[in-house]
Amino acid sequence: MPRTIRSDKAANLVAPKTPRPASAKAVRPSAKVVKPAAASVEQVDTRYLQSLMGYNARRAALSIIELFLDRLAPYGLKPVDFSVMSTIGHNPGVTSRQLCAALNLLPPNLVGLIQSLEARGLIERKPHPHDGRAVGLHATSKGQALMVQAEQTATELETEKTAKLTPAERKTLLSLLQKIYL
Amino acid sequence: MPRTIRSDKAANLVAPKTPRPASAKAVRPSAKVVKPAAASVEQVDTRYLQSLMGYNARRAALSIIELFLDRLAPYGLKPVDFSVMSTIGHNPGVTSRQLCAALNLLPPNLVGLIQSLEARGLIERKPHPHDGRAVGLHATSKGQALMVQAEQTATELETEKTAKLTPAERKTLLSLLQKIYL
DNA sequence: TATTGTTATACTCTATAACTATA
DNA sequence: TATAGTTATAGAGTATAACAATA
Numbered sequence: 001m002p003r004t005i006r007s008d009k010a011a012n013l014v015a016p017k018t019p020r021p022a023s024a025k026a027v028r029p030s031a032k033v034v035k036p037a038a039a040s041v042e043q044v045d046t047r048y049l050q051s052l053m054g055y056n057a058r059r060a061a062l063s064i065i066e067l068f069l070d071r072l073a074p075y076g077l078k079p080v081d082f083s084v085m086s087t088i089g090h091n092p093g094v095t096s097r098q099l100c101a102a103l104n105l106l107p108p109n110l111v112g113l114i115q116s117l118e119a120r121g122l123i124e125r126k127p128h129p130h131d132g133r134a135v136g137l138h139a140t141s142k143g144q145a146l147m148v149q150a151e152q153t154a155t156e157l158e159t160e161k162t163a164k165l166t167p168a169e170r171k172t173l174l175s176l177l178q179k180i181y182l
Numbered sequence: 183m184p185r186t187i188r189s190d191k192a193a194n195l196v197a198p199k200t201p202r203p204a205s206a207k208a209v210r211p212s213a214k215v216v217k218p219a220a221a222s223v224e225q226v227d228t229r230y231l232q233s234l235m236g237y238n239a240r241r242a243a244l245s246i247i248e249l250f251l252d253r254l255a256p257y258g259l260k261p262v263d264f265s266v267m268s269t270i271g272h273n274p275g276v277t278s279r280q281l282c283a284a285l286n287l288l289p290p291n292l293v294g295l296i297q298s299l300e301a302r303g304l305i306e307r308k309p310h311p312h313d314g315r316a317v318g319l320h321a322t323s324k325g326q327a328l329m330v331q332a333e334q335t336a337t338e339l340e341t342e343k344t345a346k347l348t349p350a351e352r353k354t355l356l357s358l359l360q361k362i363y364l
Numbered sequence: 365t366a367t368t369g370t371t372a373t374a375c376t377c378t379a380t381a382a383c384t385a386t387a
Numbered sequence: 388t389a390t391a392g393t394t395a396t397a398g399a400g401t402a403t404a405a406c407a408a409t410a
Contacts, residue, residue, distance in 0.1 A: 038310065038311055039318070044283070046272075054243060057359060059286070059359070060243075060363045063362055064235055065236055078399095083237065111369075128220065129220055131222075132410075133368040134367090172354065173358040174233065178238060179346040181238075278391070278392065288379065290379080291377080293392075310391095314385085316386095
């Protein structure tokens with residue numbers, strides 16, 4: 001059964017703009033307090049998590065991926081499919097192992113993905129010129145045509161998602177992120 | 183069965199530093215070409231993917247989370263457990279729904295998590311002062327003590343992972359990421 | 365002996381529908 | 388009628404071990 005409904009994800013992404021500190025120690029009961037029972041929270045304070053790079057990178061990535069799934073669905077491509085197809089397209093003859101190393105994937109998880117792309121006529125497997133064990137992967141003309149459209153859609157979607165950033169900020173952000181994982 | 187071995191993940195993260203362009207169109211067969219068969223790839227070119235914010239944000243996030251899993255394992259906390267515990271700690275009396283909205287989680291996926299934290303004696307559930315349907319979540323003294331250590335470990339780990347960034351760059355990166363998902 | 369691609373499989377993560385108790 | 392919390396469950400994602408063919 002395909003995943004279709006996206007429901008309240010957008011609403012969940014609405015975060016508090018100006019949270020008020022609510023530390024346990026900071027709550028000093030005054031003499032006028034009527035209900036000494038359990039306290040309630042008005043605005044959730046997530047400032048500590050927002051100081052963590054991992055949290056922010058993950059939230060930003062999921063925010064972009066959410067839109068990516070919608071926009072690339074017409075092409076039948078999920079993020080990993082897209083990354084694999086794009087890398088094959090830009091590296092004709094690349095092997096599965098090379099894809100795994102470049103995209104940080106595990107070989108067993110790539111098998112079904114490659115088979116699916118081949119079954120759809122988007123890629124072809126040719127014998128590797130130097131290594132009899134390996135198989136070279138090549139995008140078909142159909143696959144190339146699909147990826148021209150898909151990459152354009154992805155670029156547009158990214159422009160929308162980074163609309164609050166200036167071109168300079170966008171370039172800076174890409175560079176800083178790569179300083180973390182490369 | 184717990185996940186223990188991490189194997190070649192680190193090796194997979196080693197990405198090409200100076201990829202050579204290998205576009206299909208750019209390959210112009212000269213008259214001296216001996217093997218007109220399938221081509222092979224030396225260095226995988228991932229420059230297009232590296233121009234996408236979603237790709238870079240995801241790779242950076244996974245890189246940090248990988249270390250996070252190792253360092254926080256002694257506390258029995260995965261990223262989501264950590265986020266939930268931290269948010270409860272800084273927001274005594276917060277409800278499940280508020281946690282879901284603030285952290286972009288789905289209610290059904292939070293139930294088992296909360297029950298687990300309660301069973302470990304890290305949090306307590308108290309009746310909500312204003313809403314009979316809701317339950318206020320509170321960190322126990324044991325949970326508070328754990329999170330003091332856990333948050334310190336997380337902060338240290340993040341400092342290591344962002345060691346290539348200056349403090350100013352780190353602050354800039356956090357700010358730019360929040361411009362995407364907030 | 366080491367590596368490529370593969371199979372089988374298990375665990376985790378994420379998502380949906382539907383129910384109850386209360387507002 | 389709408390919302391908070393819950394249950395059950397399905398699907399996707401991620402991980403390990405082990406194997407055959409080739410280097």
